Amino acid sequence: MALLQLSEPGQSAAPHEHRLAVGIDLGTTNSLVATVRSGISVVLSDELGRPLLPSVVHYAAEGVVDVGYEAQARQSIDPRNTVVSVKRFMGRGRADIAHIESMPYDFEDSPGMVKLRTAQGVKSPVEISADILKNLRTRAEAALGGQLTGAVITVPAYFDDAQRQATKDAARLAGINVLRLLNEPTAAAIAYGLDNGAEGIYAVYDLGGGTFDISILKLSKGVFQVLATGGDSALGGDDFDHRVFCWVIEQAKLSPVSPHDARLLQTRAREAKEHLTQHGEAPITAKLSTGEFVDLTLTSEIFNEISKTLVQKTLGPTRKALRDAGLSPADVKGVVMVGGATRMPQIQKAVGEYFGQEPLNNLDPDKVVALGAAIQANLLAGNRAAGDDWLLLDVIPLSLGIETMGGLTEKIIPRNSTIPVARAQEFTTFKDGQAAMALHVVQGERELVSDCRSLARFELRGIPPMVAGAARIRVTFQVDADGLLSVTAREQTTGHEARIEVKPSYGLTDDEVAAMLKDGFSHASDDAFRRALREAQVEAQRLIEAVQSALKEDAQLLSTLERAHVDACLGKLQAVMMGDNRRAIDDAMDNLNKATAEFAARRMNQSVQRALAGKKVSELES
Amino acid sequence: MTIFDLEHFSRDHFALFDLPRRQALDELELERRYRDIQAQVHPDKHAHLADADKRLAMQWATRVNEAYLALKSPLKRAEYLLGLLGHDPQIERNTAMPTEFLMHQMELREAVAEARAGGDIDALDHMHRKMKKEMAGQHQALARALDETMDYAHGAEVVRQLMFQEKLLHEIDEALQAVEA
Numbered sequence: 083m084a085l086l087q088l089s090e091p092g093q094s095a096a097p098h099e100h101r102l103a104v105g106i107d108l109g110t111t112n113s114l115v116a117t118v119r120s121g122i123s124v125v126l127s128d129e130l131g132r133p134l135l136p137s138v139v140h141y142a143a144e145g146v147v148d149v150g151y152e153a154q155a156r157q158s159i160d161p162r163n164t165v166v167s168v169k170r171f172m173g174r175g176r177a178d179i180a181h182i183e184s185m186p187y188d189f190e191d192s193p194g195m196v197k198l199r200t201a202q203g204v205k206s207p208v209e210i211s212a213d214i215l216k217n218l219r220t221r222a223e224a225a226l227g228g229q230l231t232g233a234v235i236t237v238p239a240y241f242d243d244a245q246r247q248a249t250k251d252a253a254r255l256a257g258i259n260v261l262r263l264l265n266e267p268t269a270a271a272i273a274y275g276l277d278n279g280a281e282g283i284y285a286v287y288d289l290g291g292g293t294f295d296i297s298i299l300k301l302s303k304g305v306f307q308v309l310a311t312g313g314d315s316a317l318g319g320d321d322f323d324h325r326v327f328c329w330v331i332e333q334a335k336l337s338p339v340s341p342h343d344a345r346l347l348q349t350r351a352r353e354a355k356e357h358l359t360q361h362g363e364a365p366i367t368a369k370l371s372t373g374e375f376v377d378l379t380l381t382s383e384i385f386n387e388i389s390k391t392l393v394q395k396t397l398g399p400t401r402k403a404l405r406d407a408g409l410s411p412a413d414v415k416g417v418v419m420v421g422g423a424t425r426m427p428q429i430q431k432a433v434g435e436y437f438g439q440e441p442l443n444n445l446d447p448d449k450v451v452a453l454g455a456a457i458q459a460n461l462l463a464g465n466r467a468a469g470d471d472w473l474l475l476d477v478i479p480l481s482l483g484i485e486t487m488g489g490l491t492e493k494i495i496p497r498n499s500t501i502p503v504a505r506a507q508e509f510t511t512f513k514d515g516q517a518a519m520a521l522h523v524v525q526g527e528r529e530l531v532s533d534c535r536s537l538a539r540f541e542l543r544g545i546p547p548m549v550a551g552a553a554r555i556r557v558t559f560q561v562d563a564d565g566l567l568s569v570t571a572r573e574q575t576t577g578h579e580a581r582i583e584v585k586p587s588y589g590l591t592d593d594e595v596a597a598m599l600k601d602g603f604s605h606a607s608d609d610a611f612r613r614a615l616r617e618a619q620v621e622a623q624r625l626i627e628a629v630q631s632a633l634k635e636d637a638q639l640l641s642t643l644e645r646a647h648v649d650a651c652l653g654k655l656q657a658v659m660m661g662d663n664r665r666a667i668d669d670a671m672d673n674l675n676k677a678t679a680e681f682a683a684r685r686m687n688q689s690v691q692r693a694l695a696g697k698k699v700s701e702l703e704s
Numbered sequence: 705m706t707i708f709d710l711e712h713f714s715r716d717h718f719a720l721f722d723l724p725r726r727q728a729l730d731e732l733e734l735e736r737r738y739r740d741i742q743a744q745v746h747p748d749k750h751a752h753l754a755d756a757d758k759r760l761a762m763q764w765a766t767r768v769n770e771a772y773l774a775l776k777s778p779l780k781r782a783e784y785l786l787g788l789l790g791h792d793p794q795i796e797r798n799t800a801m802p803t804e805f806l807m808h809q810m811e812l813r814e815a816v817a818e819a820r821a822g823g824d825i826d827a828l829d830h831m832h833r834k835m836k837k838e839m840a841g842q843h844q845a846l847a848r849a850l851d852e853t854m855d856y857a858h859g860a861e862v863v864r865q866l867m868f869q870e871k872l873l874h875e876i877d878e879a880l881q882a883v884e885a
Contacts (some may be wrong), residue, residue, distance in 0.1 A: 412779045464752030502766045563747040628753040679756040689744040694722045
C-alpha cells in the first residue's frame, strides 16, 4: 500500500491509514531493517533474499558507493577504501579507538570525531553510516511500496550523547525521519516480552560485533521499565577476532603484515571463531602476499584461554547494573541473549554460571533487535491496534555533569535516571559586569573531568551587567526520550534569555550537517527540490490527521471562537499543501501548530485526570 | 505559554499523584499511579502527533518522572515533605549529630576500608546488608516523626543521618566494585 495518497484539498484522507514505519538495527558488523506486517514483525530481505546487510561501505575511485556484500567482497582488495565496523568510530576521537594502528585506513589528523580519507574524499563516520542507512531505506521503500513515515533506529544502551547524536545525524543525512532512538537491549526485551507474555525481572545480555550492553528490566502489565543499564561501548565480537588475529601473528612468527594481509588474517580469525561455536577446533590457513604460509589449528581450549579476560570484562558491568537496580542474580527470572557474539560457548557458560540459570536463546540473536525496533516504530507511527497499549520507560546510561573549579565534575543528572528527565542548576558570575560564562558538559561516572567524556562546551552570552555574584543564571539540562541532551539558560533576576553557543566536542555542528545535506542533494540523482516538497507534504498530511483526530475526540475542550481559529488554520494548510510553495506549507504548519498548542495542553491535562480518576485519597487513608 | 500554569501540572508531587501528604506511603500504589499517568503522557504515546503535542508530552513525562523520583525513596520523600511543611532540614548548614551515631559511622567506615584493602567480598556484602537494615529502621523513625508525633526537628535530624548512611552505603558499593574488578 502506498503511503502518499493525498486527497483533494478540503477532504481528509482516511484517518486510520497504515503508515509505513520500520525498525533499523544499525549494527557494527551487520545491519537490518524490519517492519510490522499484518501484526507480525518481519525482517525485510534484499532482492536476493538475504536478511543481513554487512555494515561495510566501499568508496570506489570512480565515484561508486557499494554497501553490504558487494563492499565486503572488496575489502581485501581495497582495504583503505573499504570501511568496516564504522560504528566504532561514531562520536569518537582518534585517541578513543582501540587497535587504531592495525587498521588499514588513512585517518585525517583533525580534532573531534575521526575522519577517513577515501578515494571519494574525506568521510566522517556519520556520512559512512548514512550510506548504510540509505541502502536500508531503499530496501524498505521498495519492499513496502512507498515513502517511509519514519524509523526507529537502535543504538547500544551504553552509547553516550555524542554517539547517539552522531547516529541521529546519520539518519538525517540518509533522509530518514527518526521516530525514536531505541536502546538495543530494550528493543530485544520488547520483542521477547511481547512474544512470551513475560512478567518479572529480566536481564538482557547483548554482545554485538563492537559493543556490549547489559540491561535489567522489570516487565509488568504491559510496562517495560528499564531499572539499570551498563556496558562497554568498545567491547564486542571484533575483540575476540582480534585476540585470535594476535595469536596467529605470534604463533606464525609473522613480522608486521601489510593492510591486505591483515584483512585476510582478520577474516580467517573471524571464521575460526565462528567455526568453534560448533566444533572443538578450527583450522586457520592463509597464503600471504609475502609468500609466507599460515597453517595453524585453534582449539577451543586455546580460544577460551586467550579470550578469558574479554568474557570477564562483560561480567563487571553486569554486576554493576544489578547493584544499581538493587537486585541480585537470584532475582532475575530470565536472561535474554542478544547479538551474534553470544553464540560463543564460553559466553553462554559464563552467563549461565553467573545468573545460575540457562540463558534464553529462543530468539535469533541477530534479528531480535530489529524486530523489537519495528514493533516500536509501528506504535510510534500511530498504527495502534488493540492490545498495543504497552509502555516503555528507559533510562540514561551515564551520568551527566558539568566541570566546576579545579577540574572536578559536578553530577547534574545521575545514571539510570528514567528519561525524559530535566534538572536545573543555578550559577552566578565571578566578576563585576561579567557578560559571558563558559560551561563544560561532561558524561561519565568519574570525579575528574579529564576522566569523563567531554560532550560540549557552552558559552552563555549577553548576561546583563551586574556586580559579581548578583546574577542568577538558571541552566536547565533536558534529556529527551531519545536520550539526547539539550541545554537552555535564563538569567533569573532580569528574565533575560542567555544565548547559548554549542561546540560539540566529538559531534558535528548543525552547520556541518546542513552542509553535508546540501552536498548530498547536489550529487543525488533525484531532484532535491521535489524531494523536500514531498517531505513537507507528508509532514503536513501528518499534522492535519493529528489535529483532525484530536478534534474528533476532544472538541469540547475548545470554545467556539478557538475552534473557529483552529479550523481556519487547518483549512489554510489544506489549501496550500497541494501547491508547490514549500515556504507557504511550512508557514501554514507553523500557524496550525501554534493554534493548537493550548488545545494540546488541555488534552494532556484531561488525560492525566482520567488516569487518576476513581483513585481517591480516601481509599488509601483507611 | 500557559502550559506551566495549568493547575495540575504545577501541583506538589503528592497532589500530582493524588496521594495524601504523608511520609508513610504505599510504594506499590505510587508506582501504579506513576505508570498510569506515564501511560497517558509519555512521548511515545504522542510521537505521531504535532510538534506542540510532542513538546508537551516531553514536559509532562519529565515532570512526572521528577515527582516519582522525589517520592519513591523515603529519604528524598522526607526531605521534600519537610520542605512542604516549612521545615527545611538544613542539610548543608546543620551538621550536628549525636556522638554515638558518629562513632558508629566511623567504625563502619574503617571496617569498609579494611575489607576493601583485604579484598574481602563477603565482609563487604555483609556490611551492605547490615547498612540496609539500619536504614530501614531509620525510615520507620521518619514516618513516626513526620506523620504521628509531628516532631519535625527530629525528622530533620534523621534525614541528616540518613544522608550520612547513604553515603556510606555508596562507599560499600564502590569498594565491592573495586574488589570485584
